[in-house]
Amino acid sequence: MNEIYTSGVKEAKKSIEKIRDLIEKRGSESLFTAFATFPKTICFGQQEEGEEVVLFLRQHFVINLPWMILVLLALVVQAFFPLFPPFANLPGNYQLVITLMWYLLVFGFALGKLMGWFFNIFILTDERVIDVDFINLFMRKISITKIDDIQDVSSTVSGAAGTMFGYGSIVIQTAGEMPEFEMNNVPHPEEVVKIVNQLVDEEEQEKVEGRTK
Amino acid sequence: MIDQAIANYLFIMIRILVTAMAVVYTIFAVLMSRQIGQMTEAVKMKDSGIILMLGYVHLIFAILVLFLALTML
Numbered sequence: 001m002n003e004i005y006t007s008g009v010k011e012a013k014k015s016i017e018k019i020r021d022l023i024e025k026r027g028s029e030s031l032f033t034a035f036a037t038f039p040k041t042i043c044f045g046q047q048e049e050g051e052e053v054v055l056f057l058r059q060h061f062v063i064n065l066p067w068m069i070l071v072l073l074a075l076v077v078q079a080f081f082p083l084f085p086p087f088a089n090l091p092g093n094y095q096l097v098i099t100l101m102w103y104l105l106v107f108g109f110a111l112g113k114l115m116g117w118f119f120n121i122f123i124l125t126d127e128r129v130i131d132v133d134f135i136n137l138f139m140r141k142i143s144i145t146k147i148d149d150i151q152d153v154s155s156t157v158s159g160a161a162g163t164m165f166g167y168g169s170i171v172i173q174t175a176g177e178m179p180e181f182e183m184n185n186v187p188h189p190e191e192v193v194k195i196v197n198q199l200v201d202e203e204e205q206e207k208v209e210g211r212t213k
Numbered sequence: 214m215i216d217q218a219i220a221n222y223l224f225i226m227i228r229i230l231v232t233a234m235a236v237v238y239t240i241f242a243v244l245m246s247r248q249i250g251q252m253t254e255a256v257k258m259k260d261s262g263i264i265l266m267l268g269y270v271h272l273i274f275a276i277l278v279l280f281l282a283l284t285m286l
Contacts, residue, residue, distance in 0.1 A: 029259055031258075031259075031260035031263055041258060042256070042258050042259070043256075043257050044255060044256045045255045045256070090227075093286065094227060094231075094286060096281070096285065097231055097282050097285055098231065100277075100278050100281065101231060101278055101282075104238065104271075104274055104275060107274060108238070108245070108271060108275075111267055111268065114264070114267075115245075115249065115252070118264055119256070121256055123256075132255065132256060137244065137245060137248055138248070140248075140252065142255070
């Protein structure tokens with residue numbers, strides 16, 4: 001029994017090593033990273049033993065610029081509050097509380113937007129595809145499918161910003177319960193398609209050689 | 214006399230509105246920090262503690278504003 005288990009782990013390690021040879025290590029593991037292959041510091045709740053994260057994806061950081069500009073404008077607008085008579089005529093304590101309330105709302109808006117970007121994650125492991133959609137503050141969706149179930153993968157780069165900063169959409173069609181996995185505004189979409197195809201090929205090879213987990 | 218009464222009425226209205234808003238916002242901030250906690254549990258990353266800390270700072274700020282609204286207005 002132990003021998004069977006050890007041989008399974010060895011096969012899994014062999015498979016990971018093969019994937020490592022095929023896919024080069026890219027991207028950093030910093031807080032604001034949007035593309036990283038083989039990140040050592042990223043793991044997820046449903047991760048199985050021996051399962052390794054091959055690719056970690058988020059939307060390109062540049063898509064955060066519109067709300068960041070809005071936040072800066074909101075902070076600048078506050079400086080003009082005393083010019084408005086209804087605010088200027090209020091007593092000092094009212095002005096202080098209203099000003100702090102404004103800063104709190106701006107902080108909350110920025111944090112909500114940052115969370116929307118930070119927790120909208122796409123993870124590719126050597127076995128599965130995990131799509132974490134942070135739809136809004138009170139709704140999140142986690143979809144998982146096996147690499148085996150992937151049927152087709154395509155990428156689209158559109159628009160001036162997408163072309164300039166090199167981000168686009170990825171669509172993965174599967175035979176699983178979730179027919180389509182879509183990730184928008186991800187960096188290096190062609191590279192992602194290549195990695196997915198390499199993982200699918202490796203999985204098929206594993207099946208042929210009879211070393212599926 | 215009438216102007217003073219209207220001003221007092223307006224101040225009471227502002228006080229009620231700002232306090233009610235601060236109460237609702239504090240509940241929202243609690244939910245937000247809970248959501249961040251659950252998300253960082255679901256996907257563990259090296260620096261996810263920073264966003265968790267931002268969530269707590271936001272919650273403390275909301276409680277502070279509520280406290281000021283209750284005491285200063």
